[in-house]
Amino acid sequence: MSDVLQRIQNQLGSGQLAQKLTPFFCETLHWGAPRGLVPRPIPIGSPLGQTLAAHPVAQLSGLPVFRIDWPHDHLPGVTARRTVQRALSSVHAEHLLCYVTADGKKAAFVWAHQRTDGKTELRTLPYEVGSPARTTVERLGELAFSLDELGPTGEPPITLVTKKLSTAFSVEAVTEQFFEDYKKVFADLQQRLVEATGDSRWAHDYALQLLNRLMFLYFIQRKGWLGEDPRFLASFWNAYMNSGQPADTFYSDWLSIMFFQAFNNEFDGGHRHFPEDIRNALQLAPYLNGGLFSPNRLDNKYSVAIPDEFFATLFDAFNGSSPGLLERYNFTIAESTPLDIEVAVDPEMIGKVYESLVNITSEGLSEGDLRGSAGIFYTPRVEIDLMCRLALVDALANHLGADKKPLLYDVVFAYDSEAKEAADQAIADRNLWPELNRLLRDLTICDPACGSGSFLVGMLLVLDDLQAHANSQLGIEETPYERRRRIIGEQLYGVDVMGWAVHVAELRLWLQLVVETELEPAELKFRPLLPNLSFKLRCGDSLVQEIGGINFGLHRSHLDIPPHLKGPITRLKGKKLRFYQGDSNLRESELKGEELAIFRDILTHEHHALQNEIVRLNRWIESLRAQGVLPGMETGREKQEPLGLEEQRRAERDEKQAELRRIEAALEALRSVRDLPFVWDIAFVEIFEGDKGGFDIVVGNPPYVGKEVIAPPNLDPNDYGGATSELWKEVKKAYKFKLQESVAAAWPRFFRYRPGAGRFRKLDGQSDLYIYFYLHSLSLLNDRGSFCFITSNSWLDVGYGKDLQEFLLRHSHVKFILDNERKRSFAQADVNTIIALLAPPDDRRDWGLEKTARFVMFKVPFEQEVNAGTFKELEMATKRQTRSYWRITVLSQRELLEEGVATDEDDLRSTAASSGRLYITTATYKPNKWGGKYLRAPEIFFTVVDRNRYRLKNLGVLCQVEGYIHDNNIGAQFPEVHFIKSVKDTETIMICRNSPGVIRYGVKPTGNSRTVAPILFPRTFGERHIVIWNPEGILGKEFYKILPKDSALSVPIAAQLNSTFAILQREIIGLANLGEGGLKFSAHDVALFLVSPELTTLHVEAAFLRMASRPALPIAEELRQPDRRALDDVVFDVLGLTTGEREAVYEAVMELVRTRLEKARSV
Secondary structure: OOHHHHHHHHHHHOOOHHHHHHHHHHHHOOOEOOOOOOOEEEEEOOOOOEEEEEEEEEEEOOEEEEEEEOOOOOOOOHHHHHHHHHHHHOOOOOEEEEEEOOOOOEEEEEEEEEOOOOOEEEEEEEEEOOOOOOHHHHHHHHHOOOHHHHOOOOOOOHHHHHHHHHHHOOHHHHHHHHHHHHHHHHHHHHHHHHHHHOOHHHHHHHHHHHHHHHHHHHHHHHHOOOOOOOOHHHHHHHHHHOOOOOOOOHHHHHHHHHHHOHHHOOOOOOOOOOOHHHHHHHHOOOOOOOOOOOOOHHHHHOOOOOOHHHHHHHHOOEOOEOOOOOOOOOEOOOOOOOOEEEOOEOHHHHHHHHHHOOOOEOOEOOOOOOOOOOOOOOOOHHHHHHHHHHHHHHHHHHHHOHHHHHHHHHHHOOOOHHHHHHHHHHHHHOOOHHHHHHHHHHOOEEEOOOOOOHHHHHHHHHHHHHHHHHHHHHOOOOOHHHHHHHHHHHHEEEEEOOHHHHHHHHHHHHHHHHOOOOOOHHHHHHOOOOOOOOOOEEEOOOOOOEEOOEEOOOOOOOOOOOHHHHHHHHHHHHHHHHHHHOOOOOOHHHHHHHHHHHHHHHHHHHHHHHHHHHHHHHHHHHHHHHOOOOOOOOOHHHHHHHHHHHHHHHHHHHHHHHHHHHHHHHHHHHHHOOOOOOOHHHHOHHHHOOOOOOEEEEEEOOOOOOHHHOOOOOOOHHHHOOOOOHHHHHHHHHHHHHHHHHHHHHOOOOOOOOOOOOOOOOOOOOOOHHHHHHHHHHOOEEEEEEEEEEEEOHHHOOHHHHHHHHHHHHHOOEEEEEEEOOOOOOOOOOOOEEEEEEOOOOOOOOHHHHOEEEEEEEOOOHHHHOOHHHHHHHHHOOOOEEOOOEEEEEEEHHHHHHHHHOOOOOOOOOOOOOOHHHHHHHOOOOOOOHHHHHHHOOHHHHHHHHHOOOOOEEHHHHEEEEOOOOHHHEOOOOOEEEEEOOHHHOOEOEOOOOOOOOEEEEEOOOHHHHOOOOEEEEOEEOOOOOOEEOOOOOEEOOEEEEEEOOHHHHHHHHHHHOOHHHHHHHHHHOEOOOOOOOEEOOHHHHHOOEEOOOOOHHHHHHHHHHHHOOEOOOHHHHOOOHHHHHHHHHHHHHHOOOHHHHHHHHHHHHHHHHHHHHHHOOO
16 A cells, blocks of 8 residues: 555544544645635435535635535435535535544545536545445545645646546546456456366356355445444454354355345354354344345355355455455445446446456456457446436337427436426426326336346336336325335346346346335345346347247237136236245246246137138138139129239238248147247246237347357357357357348248248348347337337448348338447447437338438537437427537438439439339338438538539449458468558558558469459558559559449549548448447448549549659648648539538548547547
């Protein structure tokens, strides 16, 4: 520990914190005395009902520090801290508050930070005298100033003060350090278990389970429920160490008894090896249950002695210093919100840690392996909160009517007390509280890839707040604990393929219950505090629903449930709720058996109904055949009408027969199955076959898994010869077909799928896994539902996005596509993301073509502009609009589809083709550049393109664009030629055989690898813009070959592709999903560039060759060069741009490049 940290520890650790604060700040941290500051009265309303004083402690560069003596032995909650902040904000918008409890033993350091959006963020560091936790001491050390930093006046720049405050109150820094420390402990435990059993998979899961249990107890001991000791586990460990018990029995004889007996109301007085105080604490331990502390298959599989040495790293010493890992951090049971953040280990942080641990195995801790194949990345709380609120507004408006949507935005997006009071009154004035309350309690929400439960927790917090307001307005009495317990039990559902993720999600939901629970000791024993979540959170593959080789994706079939089966469904729903509440008379296995039995009965009923319908159709067809007219008397129309009806009925019969075969196969599979895997229709039969027919909201962040590594999630490639073996490749290929079939079965009309037929329209094989999640998860909604996903933005611009684009345009409503040009959502994933808000699809008709799509680019981080006013204005927009903080493009979905199916105009132009409904029904849809055109493109781009609609042509129209040279076609085994590998190897646009970077290298002499092109277009771009002019026929590796169909256009096209107008197009067309800031292009992308065939060599050759011969510069510097301006003037003259419009092009390019690179560095 450094000298300054030791001084902080000594000063604060001696108690009487109120008296120590001024010397602490002024002497230890070198802040200034509180000159000119006076105490300020702070009235605190109910339930405290007192006026407190804010006492000046210190100040620095105008930022004051106050102390508030809190009249209780516990620290104030968020509501009280907000009250104090508002009272001080009129005088000191930015300040630091130190709350000290009445006993002088606890303190909370709260930084009130005013953000650029005007909102005030409260960041809190808790401290407790005598606690071994080092988090707060280490963070406060960041606030110390050296004499050099203070400068000659003793008043450093305020920017330095706020920078130090940002560092000190950084949750990210604590998260990162906790993850690094936790990772070491996890690896240590896992390795010990592997060595003891040789079972690496069990060791991984068991290590997670044990640490889960301990982490949960570290949170709830803060409630004082374990012997009224907030550090009970450390006391428990110390009691063991002093008990004289045999070594290495802490887990078997102490922890196990606490886990499986004390927390299940089964502890008796016979355990005399416990000291009396420990025995009393365990006797009064809360009845937790819920499954977390019930022996399971992991506990029963092996009997392993976990040595005391391991537990010492948790409690005594870690990494060569004391205390142990779990003792050195502050734990808080309150999850942070976007505006109220506690700098401590909270349940959200546990979610981040576990999602980062997903791929750590006993073989090593390579960062390259972390999360990779699982594609799991933690969604930040700002995005989670935004998505939950958007989906709620949308779903509620679907029930209450679109005219209520502005009011719903006010209610759902009300963050502070004033906004909430105004919205509550507006709802009351319209007498909407009874109906709104009913809907808020009735909505069902599902995350089909729930991970550690982030979206479920986020939805719980928003619903809890809204329902608390409804209760207050309607006079309904319900404790926060009962309200949250009801919401989890009746409204939240999740699925994940990873069993560990489901358990962490359970952990976080349980913690959200106990955080608000204030119960008497007797109540802690009355019933299980933790509900059983086995039927709420299910483990399984959300995408492939298969039993015995039969696809079970049946929930879009809208099975007709007869009255005699609705009763059992209703009763099952009730039993599941009782099981959730802890009814000891119900068994999980029995309820799963009932699920299966009801589903089998539904299928049997549907089988009979289909048989009857086929008989009816056969009779109808026979009757049509029997109809006729006398020979010679019939007309053409009379002959055609029966024939057309017969064909229609035959098609209906064939469809019913295919469905009958599918039902028969499903029933047969169910007869023989023993270990039933997860199937949506079985696991949630009460949702899909109940009154609603699906979920009200589907929300989430599906895994980021590229096409190359898509594989069965629960299979190990090492069992099939390794990840590169031919056998594993076959397994992956078969699984991808199952994915394609599952999506087709969900939307049979769009994909032209018929069970058993084998042939159907397959989703593009290049699709990443999240594309399957989009299409499959959309099928989980009922017809008034709302869908909100955050995913990679790739599908907006790449070829494999075409199927999803066309599907949404025809059969759904693209309500919002939200992007952010200032800040990336994921620091760990090298991708850029968008948020999509969509309507429940219906592929029986093209109803989406009558809807309007909205694309929104935010120019500031979401947290600065997420409010009701913003979204009400976005909803009202009818055309492309720009504001200070956002830009929106509004287009009809019919127009978007017509652009995609255009043939001659397959380019960047807005082609509202007069092609007619028949054309868009039959033409092939091609991928459109939604991200480039409607999110990133500036206004000047549309000005240029609209003015030159008939002058500009696609590069693909004027040239042949060929692919790059594959790795297999180069190497020492081939004859050498002049060769350049990458655009990074050249400084100039024009290259010759003696240019730097041009080498002699082997290239396969056959095929198109040796095709010589006058223009080479790089696959990726960075800060420079170089499209190579290649007069000497050099071959390029990482380049697309551009061969003009008319050789006279070679120089004009090369010149235009190096002009600033091409740089503007590059920023729009390029695939911007590379989180590190690069731009990537496919051959299809290159063919989309717009050039003018009217430009001749005579026009541009001199200006172009001058520029092409010098080193290309980074964009900002390049745009100032006279020779570039000269070339641009020639191009702009042809395009007819005014002086102001030319400058607008330069400004747009600079802004696009700057925001792309800044976004890459934003996390």
